[in-house]
Amino acid sequence: MDDRDVFEELLAEQLEAGITRADLLKRGAAAGAGIYGLSALFGAGTALAGMEARALTPTFYQWIYGLYPDIPKAINKDYAKTHKLDAKIAPVQGFGIDRFVAEAKKKKSTWDVYVGMTPFVEMAALIQSGTIEPWDKYIPKSVLADLIPSIRAEATYQGNIWSFPFLLDIIIQAWNGELVKKAGLDPNKAPKTWDQFIANAKKVVSSKAAPYGAVFDAHGWRSLAPIAHTFSTNVYTPAGLFDFTSDAAVNALEIMKRLMEVAPKNILEEGKVDGGVNTTPDEEAFAARQAAYYVKYQNAPTRFAGTWPDPKVLHIAGLPKARSGGGTVFWNTGAALFKYGQNKQLAADYMEFLTRDVRIWQHALGKDVRGASGQLSPYRSDWAKWTKNPPSWIADWAFTVRKELATSKAIRTHKFGLNQFVIGKPAWEAYLKGDESNPKKALAKAKALVQAEVKKSRG
Secondary structure (H helix, E strand, C coil), rough: CCHHHHHHHHHHHHHHCCCHHHHHHHHHHHCCCCCCCHHHHHCCCCCCCCCCCEEEEEECCCCHHHHCCHHHHHHHHHHHHCCCCCCEEECCCCCCCCHHHHHCCCCCCCCCEEEECCCHHHHHHHHHCEEEEEECCCHHHHHHEEEEEHHHCCCCCCCEEECEEEEEEEEEEEEEEHHHCCCCCCCCCCCCHHHHHHHHHHHHCCCCCCCCEEEEECCCCCCCHHHHCCCCCCECCCCCCCCCHHHHHHHHHHHHHHHCEEEECCCCCCCCHHHCCCCCHHHHHHHHHCEEEEEEHHHHHHHHHCCCCCCCCCEECCCCCCCCCCCEEEEEEEEEEEECCCCCCHHHHHHHHHHHCCHHHHHEEECCCCCCCEEEECCCHHHHHHHCCCCCCCCCCHHHHHHHHHEEEEEECCCCCCCCHHHHHHHHHHHCCCCCHHHHHHHHHHHHHHHHHHHHHHC
């Protein structure tokens, strides 16, 4: 039995006593003197604190630092008490991975781990380019066992774990209770169907409670796919691509067309930052209290309601259901391990240290949404503990969103997992803009555009 097996057995005993592996790391940081033993047990081998070839070098997508200032200001500093750490901002924009791939081709990496990878977005491309390697040899068995099963499944591709899960997002509906009440509607009741959702949005406009009844993010992975999931989650081809010509996708596009009638005229425009994917028109309208209802992942309304005079008027519920069996979309933004990085075991230890830190979840799920980032923990033990004995800081909506995971499905991991929605967008938007009257034709063209690019990529 090697040191890691011994440690895992010791850890299992500690878990029963309510002490996690991350707790042990923190206690080691506080004790200071026992670092050598901790490092050995954690599988660092000869790459012990102060002896590794270079400092552990994680690189973060900028928005993660923006939403979680405790990471650079406190958590990283705590970790650096026991290990050399050189955290950086990732050279990415709009999910670009060109710099990572270019370095891998030269069999090198400036960084050890990338915190900001979403499986359906860039994971397959990073794998196929030989840029990252699986976590299987490094991620603790206790962490794997604690992951919510659907999140662990999303992180798994061709039998290996490629993502260390971190921040969970689920597409939901939200609304400004003050505007809804002003429109003569019950602010405590969520629209249960899309027809009711749209009818409520129209009443908001007709009553002049707000200029716009509802907003949504026009990017396909944030609107077309999740709305399609409310009709059916079986909307993927055998190859793993989104089936644009499925009945569910057609129904979703028709819903989006109806939502256009109560949304700002610029709703289809790209965002102002991060390659067009952030600071989008929907975000600006909801933050400015110009729209009552909202379709997006939960961290959007929680963040933007924080700018309101009274954030307590924010309400959150699951997406309207088109029919029984319908669901929504979830994804988890986690970490990728660079194939040519160093300190790989330390990277796994660091990711557990980070994701287990309660300051992350207090900031994300706090009752006062001003500054709250809104994402959910991927760990079963957190939710079991919080459900049994809700901490004083946690918001009720956190449990509402967590329940939606039961009917959520991840967008399939594929090299074109994200790009298919970028490639097909001009075709389906022709229907939304009125340039094409038939939604089936618009989506058939979107599918053809994607298939052409997939074929071209095969050479």
